[in-house]
Amino acid sequence: MTAFDELISFQRETEALAQIAGRLGWDQETVMPRGAAEQRGEEMAAIEGVLHARRTDPRIGDWLAKAKAADAAGMRSLELIRRAYGRNAAVPAKLAAEIARVTSVAQGIWAEARARNDVAHFLPTLEKVVALMREKGQALAAAGFGAGDPYDALLDDYEPEATAAMIAAMFDRMRPRLVALREAILGAANPPKPLSGHFAEARQLGLARDLATAFGYDWERGRLDLAVHPFSSGSGNDARITTRVVEGDPFNCFYSTIHEVGHATYELGIDPAHFFTPLGQGVSMGVHESQSRIYENQLGRSRAFTGWLHGQMHAIFGDLSVATAEEFYRTVNRVQSGFIRTEADEVHYNLHIMMRFDLERALFGGPLEVADLEDAWNTRFAKDFGIAVDKPANGMLQDVHWSVGLFGYFPTYALGNVYAGCLHKALRADLPDLDAHLARGDARPATDWLREKVQRFGGLYPPGEVIERAAGFAPGEGPLLDYLEAKFRAIYGL
Incomplete structure (x- = not known):
């Protein structure tokens, strides 16, 4: 075997072990008994120790020095392995294992605190997580990642091409148009009616499965379960999704499901030749979010698709409080200031992300401490959304991300929206008859287009290049903002 062959063989085993670690995480959030949390923390720390040892094995450096790739995929694999090797080597093994242990336990403590509304x-647990992530960010920055900035070094884990300054500049360009659109909408006469009624859990989950099928989810390689915070997990031939059910709000379940199908379909759509290699997963969280957000919003909330969904809901639940398909379309896209990010309409969603991004930056590079985070959250939320947070579960306890150490992750949601805006513009140009399919509950032509243009490549190209190749132009926020203004001005008669 050549040095390249030996390196890729070693990498395949490491990737397989990482998939096992991911499966432990899925189990923890879905079916693990609550009393097993401490034990699971030790298990996660142990497997993270094994993974860290493999990811920092000195042989990787030797192989990289000698390896020669035969094609573009091989060259890209070497690039990604070299980058990952440098990042992993910068983080001490003891720190990596401690982060795995603490965040595994923290997840359960967060869920308990959220249920009890007890910040x-x-x-105390969040303070430990933040201290560990600050230490990790500093270690990576000292090794030259993130241009020496700890927060940028953490952001680099999720969006390799991005910096906090770049994200902040994009948000500065987006905010005025989003705020102006929101103010115009909230001042409009005759807003859409909310959906009311009781929607039984079993029936919601049955329709959620139908929605996943409509978007081409492969049930032979996936499954649907319930979780406190919806997520997807896995890749290759095992990509699972979760959702949650509120019996008075079926949209929570339905659009969470569609969102997670977007993530899972991306992983399932990657070229099998890339499985268990550095190319065998989504290239960045921004690109990942572009898939989930275009499925959820531009496709799932379109007039054509909601017309079909209205018919399905009527057949399953009986008469609805919103009688016509057109009224239902307006209801699905109803704009209102609300507490919960995952339930936010398309106009408000990015404002939620901007707030979290600013709080994260203040935690890592500014004066904010964990003890003051709730007050900072509530003050900023009232300023940005015009309503006071009524309980912690609707405030700083609503998201799982900080409990598991995902600092730098939130801005990729907004970047994913921007990427989705670019992809949607190109997709509509290429598929002029798409609405006819969506009106029949068939989103597979869009999934096929995304698989061909984005998903199959996995990590083969850098994030910005993936989007530019698919859309035919360099990514920017313009298409997203144009889409939002056109859609919601029409819905609200502005």
Whole structure:
């Protein structure tokens, strides 16, 4: 075997072990008994120790020095392995294992605190998580990642081409148009009616499965379960999704499901030749979010698709409080200031992300401490959304991300929206008859287009290049903002 062959063989085993670690995480959030949390923390720390040892094995450096790739995929694999090797080597093994242990336990403590609306129950654990992630960010920055900035070094884990300054500049360009659109909408006469009624869990989950099928989800390689915070997990031939059910709000379940199908379909759509290699997963969280957000919003909330969904809901639940398909379309796209990011309409969603991004930057590079985070959150939320947070589960305890150490992750949601805007513009140009399919509950032509243009490549190209190749132009926020203004001005008669 050549040095390249030996390196890729070693990498395949490491990737397989990482998939096992991911499966432990899925189990923890879906079916693991609550009493097993401490034990699971030790298990996660142990497997992270094994993974860290493999990812920092000195032989990788030797192989990289000698390896020669035969094609573009091989060259890209070497590039990604070299980058990952440098990042992993910069983080001490003891720190990596401690992060795995603490965040595994923290996840359960967060869930308890959220259920009890008790921030004090969570703060000591969150302080440990933040301290560990600050230490990790500093270690990576000292090794030259993130141009020496700890927060940028963490952001680099999720969006390799991005910096906090770049994200902040994009948000500065987006915010005025989003705020102006929101103010015009909230001042409009005759807003859409909300959906009311009782929607039984079993029936919601049955329709959620139909929605996943409509978008081409492969049930032979996936499954649907319930979780406190919806997520997808896995890649290759095992990509699972979760959702949650609120019996008075079926849209929570339905659009969470569609969103997670976007993530899972991306992983399932990657060229099998890339499985268990550095190319065998989504290239960045921004590109990943572009898939989930275009499925959820531009496709799932379109007039054509909601017309079909209205018919399905009527057949399953009986008469609805919103009688016509057109009224239902307006209801699905109803704009209102709300507490929960995952339930936010398309106009408000990025404002949620901007707030979290600013709080994260203040935690890592500014004066904000964990003890003051709830007050900072509530003050900023009232300023940005015009309503006071009524309980912690609707405030700083609503998201799982900080409990598991995902600092730098939130801005990729907004970047994913921007990428989705670019992809949607190109997709509509290429598929002029798409609405006819969506009106029949068939989103597979869009999934096929995305698989061909984005998903199959996995990590073969850098994030910006993936989007530019698919869309035919360099990514920017313009298409997203144009889409939002056109859609919601029409819905609200502005």
